[in-house]
Amino acid sequence: MRLDVVSIFPEYLAPLDLSLIGKARRDGLLGLHVHDLRDFTHDRHRTVDDTPYGGGAGMVMKPEPWGEALDHIAGQGDSRPTLIVPGPGGTPFTQAMARELAQQDWLVFACGRYEGIDERVYEHARSAYDVRVVSLGDYVLNGGEVAVLAIVEAVARLLPGVIGNAASLVEESHEDGLLEYPVYTKPAQWDGRAVPDVLLSGDHGRIARWRHEQRLTRTAARRPDLLHASATLRGDDLPGELVPATPGDVGELLTMTHACWLKETLANRTFDIPAVHETVETLSASLAEWQTYVLRAQGRLVGSVRGRLDGDVWEIGRLMVAPDLRGRGLGRALLSRIEAVAPQAARSYSLITGAASADNQRMYKKAGYRAGPSPIEGTVLLTKRRPGRST
Ligand SMILES: C[S@@+](CC[C@H](N)C(=O)[O-])C[C@H]1O[C@@H](n2cnc3c(N)ncnc32)[C@H](O)[C@@H]1O
Numbered sequence: 001m002r003l004d005v006v007s008i009f010p011e012y013l014a015p016l017d018l019s020l021i022g023k024a025r026r027d028g029l030l031g032l033h034v035h036d037l038r039d040f041t042h043d044r045h046r047t048v049d050d051t052p053y054g055g056g057a058g059m060v061m062k063p064e065p066w067g068e069a070l071d072h073i074a075g076q077g078d079s080r081p082t083l084i085v086p087g088p089g090g091t092p093f094t095q096a097m098a099r100e101l102a103q104q105d106w107l108v109f110a111c112g113r114y115e116g117i118d119e120r121v122y123e124h125a126r127s128a129y130d131v132r133v134v135s136l137g138d139y140v141l142n143g144g145e146v147a148v149l150a151i152v153e154a155v156a157r158l159l160p161g162v163i164g165n166a167a168s169l170v171e172e173s174h175e176d177g178l179l180e181y182p183v184y185t186k187p188a189q190w191d192g193r194a195v196p197d198v199l200l201s202g203d204h205g206r207i208a209r210w211r212h213e214q215r216l217t218r219t220a221a222r223r224p225d226l227l228h229a230s231a232t233l234r235g236d237d238l239p240g241e242l243v244p245a246t247p248g249d250v251g252e253l254l255t256m257t258h259a260c261w262l263k264e265t266l267a268n269r270t271f272d273i274p275a276v277h278e279t280v281e282t283l284s285a286s287l288a289e290w291q292t293y294v295l296r297a298q299g300r301l302v303g304s305v306r307g308r309l310d311g312d313v314w315e316i317g318r319l320m321v322a323p324d325l326r327g328r329g330l331g332r333a334l335l336s337r338i339e340a341v342a343p344q345a346a347r348s349y350s351l352i353t354g355a356a357s358a359d360n361q362r363m364y365k366k367a368g369y370r371a372g373p374s375p376i377e378g379t380v381l382l383t384k385r386r387p388g389r390s391t
Contacts, residue, residue, distance in 0.1 A: 001104070001159060002031045003075045004081070005148055006066075007111040008048055010034045012145035021153060032152075033073075037061075040068040049114050058115040066110065074128035081106035083129035086147035087116065088140050091302055093151060094306065095174035097134070101151070102158040111144030112198040169274070177226055181214035230297035230322070235329025240293070242277045242337055245292035245304065250283050252301040253294065257283070260320040268354040268378060275318065290317065291341065295334065305334040307327030307342060314346035314386070334369070335367055350383045352376060 005013055013034045016022065019386070024030045038046040049059035074081065082104050090308075091097070101107060110117065125131050128330065136147040157163050173180040184195040198210045219227040233239070245253065261275040271277075286292065286306075295303035305319045316338050321330045339349055353360040354379050361371060369382035 001029070001156070002033070002077065002081075002106045003107040003152060004033045004035060005111065005145075005152075006035045006037050006069050006073070006109065006370070007143075007145055007148075008037045009111075009143070009145060010036045012111075012143075013148065015149060016152060020162055021156050024159065024308055025155055027161070029159055029161050030156055035069055035073065037065050037069055038248060039040075040065040040072070051287070052115060056115075060115050061117040061121075063118040063121050066117055067124050067383075070110070070121070070125050070128070070326065077106055079106055081108045081129055083108045083110060083123065083125050083131045084143035084148075084151065085110045085112065085117070086135045086136065086141075087112060087133045087152070089136050089376075090135040093147075093154070094135055095154070098151070098154040098158060101155045107155070109144065109148045111148060113143040123341050131229075144160070146233055166366065168186070177219075178215040179219045179223060179226075181211040181218070185290060198248070205315065228298065228300060230300050230302045230325060232298050233325060233330060235304060235331070235333035238330070238333045238337075239297065241296045242293050242334070243296075245287055245294045245306075247284060249294050249301065250280055251285070253292075253304055254280055254283050256277060256301055256320055256322065257303065257318065259323055263323070264354050264357055267358070268356045270378060272378075273354070293334075293338065295330070303330055305332050305338045307338045309343050309346060312345055312347040313383075314342035314349045316349055316351040331363055332367060335364075339386075346386055348383055348385050350381060352379045355380050356379065 007381070008015065013032075016032055017025070021030065025032055037048055041047055044385045048061055048065050050062050052058065052060045070083065081099070084101075084107060088108070110121075110125075122131055122133075134151065135148070136150055141147065152163060158169065160166070163169060169175070171180065179240060184199060188195045188200060196210070198206055201207065213232075216227065216232045220229045220232045257275050257278050261273055263274055265271055265276055290306040290308045292306040294301055301322070302325055305316065307314050307316050309315075319331060319334055319338070321334070342349065349369070351364065352374055353364065361382070364382045365371070367384070369384045371380045371382050374381035
């Protein structure tokens, strides 16, 4: 890969001589050419900046030296290079962009300083380059050089042969949208702190599962923009966010009810299921009749369940879990919670599910419910005696 960097501080790029990137250059995997923008000026003071038209603070980089420098570089090869102009207003630089840039054979970087480069230079450059403005992050640096060092390092380490062990690239943060798991090395005890036991177990399956859990937990905690906290929820570790529903929950509850009962309509081949016909009004009214609970994970509604007393029977209903979070024991945990809050008078629990809702029936039976005939056609009545009570 060929790299050209234009800067008024060529010495700033000296670190590209060091470490793996320096070695890649010496091995011929990377060809780096650093150009001093002032070499493309023609006045005694080698001027590269001037005051902004329209007034305002700071100086703007003049178009003439930039035009000359970019024309000179583009003329040195046969292919069309990509011109990367670092700037805080650009597309955020990501691992995905690094992967994309690593496929190119020629990258040219234009390091701005002061208030940036005269806008006409971008237009001029488009005739010979694919131009991209790239930001390192939402903050302002003094110049583009630091951004170039970061971009070049991230791109170059993806080139075949630059990193000795290519497998180490695969498991890294951002490669698959998750952050990396915590890493440890010898000694196993240091400063009174031990390496997690699982890593010393030699059980590769357990280690892989632990690492995956760590990646999820870490990503949800540190980068909720990449992974919502709900992604790490498990029934055996239910947060204390199961709270009585309020009228403010009705909109989300309605959406989730419809989403969750879609599966039941398909399984039972009928739309004659009350949950499917629920409206904002009927759901709002139900809050007075039923004790309804909602489970939230960092604000997101992820589950709900409700109960009401009919004689000495605690009727349980509308047990639901967000479709993407099924299979983690959340439904079972919600069932235990709604059983636990049954009033003193309740001697048994009952609930109704579709005759063809096999998954639901399996879960309820595992929780100790017995299936019996239901007064409603096409459904099954499941009942369970409340432990510790006599009938
Ligand atoms: C002081 S900044 C100019 C900021 C510009 N006036 C603005 O508000 O967008 C000078 C130069 O630093 C570089 N730079 C500053 N912040 C950057 C960032 N977050 N990412 C990439 N380059 C940046 C760019 O090359 C920019 O031209």
